[in-house]
Amino acid sequence: SKNIYNILKDVKKDIILEPSIGKGNMINQYKNSKIIGVDINPIGEKYCDTFYNCKFEDLELEKIDCDIVICNPPFNGHKSRKLYPEVFLKKIVELCGKDIQIVMITPHGLRLNQKIKSSRWKWIKNNLEITSILSLPLDIFPNVLFHSEVLFFNINNIKPHYFLDF
Secondary structure, three states: OHHHHHHOOOOOOOEEEEOOOOOOOOOOOOOOOEEEEEEOOHHHHHHOOEEEEOOHHHOOOOOOOOOEEEEOOOOOOOOOOOOHHHHHHHHHHHHHOOOOEEEEEEEHHHOOOOOOOOHHHHHHHHHOOEEEEEEOOOOOOOOOOOOEEEEEEOOOOOOOEEEOOO
8 A cells, every 4th residue: 555655655645436445455545635534334424425325336326526446345255256346347437538547456266367359358458558567476365365456547647667666
């Protein structure tokens, strides 16, 4: 979270959407921002100015007005067999528009190892621009070895690639 915060130091963040807020770990450093949070666990409500207690993909709003979306969605387990980050990205674009700035922790499988006819690959290519990647070590999450990274979509004036700094 601290690395992401430092990367975003010059990015407008007056209103942040965190669609998987959980315990607030991704947004706890943004003290001067209005936080819109969504989560199935109500523990996240205390970190938000506005909170929706539901699954993000089930959120029934026409639009969310925010400057940036910052999130760490679940990776697997969606009923459609899609990766949750894909489901979240599509819902984010539906609610915030395809030009919204997005920072998302994802498994490598979201963008790598796609087939030529992959609908996920085509959708991301046609709807979002990956403007930067933050490479994460395999053992970044305690007791879990998983290939993951942070993708930055539609964010200008940041470096194209970062490595996690400890």
